Amino acid sequence: MSDVLERPADSPLKVVGTRPIRPDGVDKVTGAATFGADFSMPGMLVGKIKRSPHAHARIVSIETKRARAVAGVKAIVTAADFPDLASEEYEGGESASNLRDLSLNCMARGKALYDGHAVAAVAATTAAAADEALELIEVTYEVLPHVIDVEEAMSHDAPVLHAHLFTEGLETRPETPSNIAQKNELARGDLAAGFAAADVVMEGRYTTAAVHQGYIEPHACVAAFAPDGQCQVWSSSQGQFMVRTYCAKVLGLEASNIRVTPAEIGGGFGGKTTVYLEPLALALSRQSGAPVKMVMSREEVFRATGPTSGAVMEVTLGATADGRITAADVVLKYQAGAFPGSPVGAGSMTALACYDIENFHITGYDVVTNSPKVAAYRAPGAPISAFAVESAIDELALKLCMDPIALREKNAVRDGVKAAYGPTYRNIGYVETLEAIRDHPHYRAPIGPNQGRGVAVGFWFNIGGESTAAVHVNEDGSAVVVTGNPDIGGSRVSMAMMAAEVLGLPIEKVRPIVADTASIGFSMLTGGSRTTFATGMAVTQAARKIVADLKQRAAGIWSVAAEAVEWKDGAAHCLDPAKADAQPLSLAALAARSARTGGPITAEVSLTAQGAGPGFAAHICDVEVDPETGHVTILRYTAAQDVGRAIHPAYVEGQIQGGVAQGIGWALNEEYVFDRLGRMENAGFLDYRVPVASDLPMIEPIIVEVANPRHPFGAKGVGEAPIVPPLAAVANAVRRAIGVRMTDLPLSPPKIRAVIDAR
Amino acid sequence: MIRRHVSATVNGDPVEFLSHPGATLLDALRDELSLTGSKEGCGSGDCGACSVIVDGRLICSCLMLAAEAEGRRIQTIEGMADGSALHPLQQKFLDHAALQCGFCTPGILMAAKALLEANPEPTETETRYWLAGNLCRCTGYDKIVRAVMDAAAEMRQVRV
Numbered sequence: 071m072s073d074v075l076e077r078p079a080d081s082p083l084k085v086v087g088t089r090p091i092r093p094d095g096v097d098k099v100t101g102a103a104t105f106g107a108d109f110s111m112p113g114m115l116v117g118k119i120k121r122s123p124h125a126h127a128r129i130v131s132i133e134t135k136r137a138r139a140v141a142g143v144k145a146i147v148t149a150a151d152f153p154d155l156a157s158e159e160y161e162g163g164e165s166a167s168n169l170r171d172l173s174l175n176c177m178a179r180g181k182a183l184y185d186g187h188a189v190a191a192v193a194a195t196t197a198a199a200a201d202e203a204l205e206l207i208e209v210t211y212e213v214l215p216h217v218i219d220v221e222e223a224m225s226h227d228a229p230v231l232h233a234h235l236f237t238e239g240l241e242t243r244p245e246t247p248s249n250i251a252q253k254n255e256l257a258r259g260d261l262a263a264g265f266a267a268a269d270v271v272m273e274g275r276y277t278t279a280a281v282h283q284g285y286i287e288p289h290a291c292v293a294a295f296a297p298d299g300q301c302q303v304w305s306s307s308q309g310q311f312m313v314r315t316y317c318a319k320v321l322g323l324e325a326s327n328i329r330v331t332p333a334e335i336g337g338g339f340g341g342k343t344t345v346y347l348e349p350l351a352l353a354l355s356r357q358s359g360a361p362v363k364m365v366m367s368r369e370e371v372f373r374a375t376g377p378t379s380g381a382v383m384e385v386t387l388g389a390t391a392d393g394r395i396t397a398a399d400v401v402l403k404y405q406a407g408a409f410p411g412s413p414v415g416a417g418s419m420t421a422l423a424c425y426d427i428e429n430f431h432i433t434g435y436d437v438v439t440n441s442p443k444v445a446a447y448r449a450p451g452a453p454i455s456a457f458a459v460e461s462a463i464d465e466l467a468l469k470l471c472m473d474p475i476a477l478r479e480k481n482a483v484r485d486g487v488k489a490a491y492g493p494t495y496r497n498i499g500y501v502e503t504l505e506a507i508r509d510h511p512h513y514r515a516p517i518g519p520n521q522g523r524g525v526a527v528g529f530w531f532n533i534g535g536e537s538t539a540a541v542h543v544n545e546d547g548s549a550v551v552v553t554g555n556p557d558i559g560g561s562r563v564s565m566a567m568m569a570a571e572v573l574g575l576p577i578e579k580v581r582p583i584v585a586d587t588a589s590i591g592f593s594m595l596t597g598g599s600r601t602t603f604a605t606g607m608a609v610t611q612a613a614r615k616i617v618a619d620l621k622q623r624a625a626g627i628w629s630v631a632a633e634a635v636e637w638k639d640g641a642a643h644c645l646d647p648a649k650a651d652a653q654p655l656s657l658a659a660l661a662a663r664s665a666r667t668g669g670p671i672t673a674e675v676s677l678t679a680q681g682a683g684p685g686f687a688a689h690i691c692d693v694e695v696d697p698e699t700g701h702v703t704i705l706r707y708t709a710a711q712d713v714g715r716a717i718h719p720a721y722v723e724g725q726i727q728g729g730v731a732q733g734i735g736w737a738l739n740e741e742y743v744f745d746r747l748g749r750m751e752n753a754g755f756l757d758y759r760v761p762v763a764s765d766l767p768m769i770e771p772i773i774v775e776v777a778n779p780r781h782p783f784g785a786k787g788v789g790e791a792p793i794v795p796p797l798a799a800v801a802n803a804v805r806r807a808i809g810v811r812m813t814d815l816p817l818s819p820p821k822i823r824a825v826i827d828a829r
Numbered sequence: 830m831i832r833r834h835v836s837a838t839v840n841g842d843p844v845e846f847l848s849h850p851g852a853t854l855l856d857a858l859r860d861e862l863s864l865t866g867s868k869e870g871c872g873s874g875d876c877g878a879c880s881v882i883v884d885g886r887l888i889c890s891c892l893m894l895a896a897e898a899e900g901r902r903i904q905t906i907e908g909m910a911d912g913s914a915l916h917p918l919q920q921k922f923l924d925h926a927a928l929q930c931g932f933c934t935p936g937i938l939m940a941a942k943a944l945l946e947a948n949p950e951p952t953e954t955e956t957r958y959w960l961a962g963n964l965c966r967c968t969g970y971d972k973i974v975r976a977v978m979d980a981a982a983e984m985r986q987v988r989v
Contacts, residue, residue: 091923098931099919101866101906108865284966286870286878287932336932337966368871559929720926724968731969755875763957763970
């Protein structure tokens with residue numbers, strides 16, 4: 071359990087910081103909650119997708135005549151049924167999307183760019199009829215050479231995925247197309263002088279494999295296209311407004327004609343910040359005139375939805391003998407998958423975000439490859455570059471015979487330091503997280519033979535952005551909180567808690583709901599660790615408007631000035647000494663009189679939240695390596711993180727524990743494996759092995775609270791920072807257990823066994 | 830394609846449905862009986878989100894043909910609570926915040942129920958190995974394991 075168990079006794083807060091049961095909890099433990107695939111409509115058809123079996127192929131022709139003749143088949147769509155969009159960037163949740171690429175990823179046009187790329191879709195009365203039709207759709211391909219390895223894709227003689235793609239970010243526009251979509255650079259100081267001032271220089275090359283978010287719920291939706299052009303979509307996503315916008319763009323529809331209702335979402339981790347099925351289901355519904363349900367299989371999820379990049383990285387560090395880092399040169403090469411847009415930009419910006427270094431140069435390459443288009447995955451890009459940098463820092467600590475935490479403290483960013491990515495840090499809690507692990511008993515616990523202890527740190531920006539929230543007071547004095555952000559990890563309870571705190575209601579009296587796109591104002595999707603911060607800010611402001619309204623109404627009832635009314639413990643109190651006999655008016659009492667005091671009591675706030683505080687995490691990992699098998703056991707794990715203020719500490723701990731578990735999977739087991747034809751060989755949970763309960767120990771979170779003054783309760787984003795350190799924390803622990811630096815993830819038993827044998 | 834008539838007991842009630850030849854028990858529960866609490870995460874028996882108990886034995890309902898359910902007693906997540914009274918496991922999952930997205934939760938609860946029926950006093954290691962067939966991607970399992978062990982302790986108290 072966490073060090074922060076309960077709200078301090080002297081806290082003026084009654085709800086924030088406690089651990090109430092989530093309002094949607096009973097539905098989740100009884101099986102009543104409706105996830106994407108649980109929704110049905112009368113007369114609904116089954117939609118399925120025909121996918122390319124080739125990693126790279128020209129689509130010569132698609133013949134659907136025989137498929138259309140199958141009894142029960144009602145619609146078949148191909149790229150010809152979608153508008154051929156112009157290239158246009160759209161600013162989404164955490165990153166921009168190119169709408170043309172988004173459309174082409176939903177349905178291949180002219181070329182299939184990866185094994186699993188959709189080439190046609192069918193709707194039929196039964197799954198069997200849809201399957202039969204898929205078999206009968208005849209696609210003629212001209213198979214092309216493919217490339218998946220990021221460095222091979224960068225070479226001048228690699229097969230080119232997009233004839234129109236010319237590298238951006240170069241001084242002169244190149245003459246020939248390339249798979250390098252973009253080169254970006256971040257630099258400060260004088261790198262040569264920095265290395266000249268160094269007593270030691272460490273160089274390393276690191277690689278990570280493409281890994282999938284691995285949410286347990288496959289993508290699913292139901293779409294209904296009415297004859298008057300009004301569309302309805304029910305789907306599992308990280309943002310109903312995102313689904314609305316993307317469907318409108320991909321299909322050439324008016325967004326106002328599309329209403330999207332969010333289903334409960336069975337995990338996303340960034341992977342549900344885009345669309346795959348919804349536009350196809352709408353197109354099939356438009357053609358057939360019936361609602362269409364589409365649900366991916368697990369194989370489809372792996373083959374055709376976003377993993378995050380595999381990468382190759384080079385890190386060179388220079389430092390003085392006493393551990394001051396004088397220079398850092400970092401090169402990052404990230405796979406983007408079939409279309410530009412790897413998270414190398416964020417990987418670059420976060421790479422040195424924990425370090426105060428005078429001279430550095432970071433170069434990032436965004437490289438298209440014949441693999442599924444990457445999607446956001448929890449702190450997109452950051453765990454990858456952190457793996458390289460944190461491994462290099464650990465090597466530096468070993469070389470300098472310095473304690474790895476002391477080395478990090480010596481070079482730590484603090485308030486007032488200009489971050490490597492630009493802004494000046496304010497109110498950050500990085501040093502506090504380092505101190506938290508340094509002073510934790512875990513760091514001093516004895517280590518046995520074949521065991522090692524690794525330390526690593528991580529950073530994530532966290533974002534704010536556009537959010538809307540409404541608060542409605544019911545006639546019995548309870549309240550409803552309405553937001554537009556799907557609740558992936560328990561954010562609904564935090565929304566209710568913040569409203570309850572302001573209103574002075576017990577948490578049980580506040581019901582939070584996540585509304586459809588027609589029932590609440592716009593909100594950016596749930597991502598970037600923004601919901602508790604930004605939407606929480608909107609909720610708090612809406613609740614404060616309610617309180618202001620209630621005070622006004624009470625003042626009217628008492629015939630006093632509004633300033634003479636205080637809101638305390640869920641009731642209006644009269645401060646006017648002339649009205650000493652005025653009894654407090656509770657929320658319930660005021661709600662009962664609302665018709666006579668101005669009508670229904672509601673408030674809605676829309677805002678663009680600024681001032682999201684960045685998140686810093688510092689982790690300790692103990693491993694034991696079995697020299698016989700090369701298997702790594704995680705013995706103990708402690709994770710400290712500055713969260714600003716934990717609104718619901720149990721769900722903050724859950725975010726930390728879950729992020730750590732995903733990072734451990736990334737470090738030890740998970741990877742996309744392709745055969746020589748570029749087909750994914752392990753598209754299932756048997757062969758793509760995510761951590762199971764017996765792989766992990768308890769994961770001890772330490773909640774560090776350095777309040778964010780820009781949030782009404784001090785909150786910072788939580789969900790992403792915890793996945794940043796584990797890759798290197800595990801690798802650093804393995805280094806210290808076996809005495810050899812492992813630089814290629816995952817650290818699978820055969821690799822470790824080979825290193826032990828060669829030792 | 831001829832559909833087969835199947836009679837079984839689900840959560841104590843007799844049910845009948847028509848099964849396609851290739852339909853799994855999970856398909857029948859979800860599509861024929863509208864019991865959508867059991868989830869399909871993989872369809873290959875690797876994730877455990879479809880876990881149900883058939884004649885006292887924990888299984889992945891995606892790996893059993895619906896036609897094989899003939900005459901069997903099936904327990905699903907929808908039958909876990911006693912009316913409006915939650916099972917101790919359900920309550921402990923809420924108390925410990927042992928779920929985030931909640932998608933794996935029905936399967937994990939069924940697996941945990943089978944564990945406590947087989948072993949009322951599981952160690953942490955036994956709990957972890959028993960639940961190793963149920964994937965959770967959100968929680969890191971920490972709070973799940975605590976909730977199961979806490980429920981086991983409470984159920985032992987009640988038994989005494």
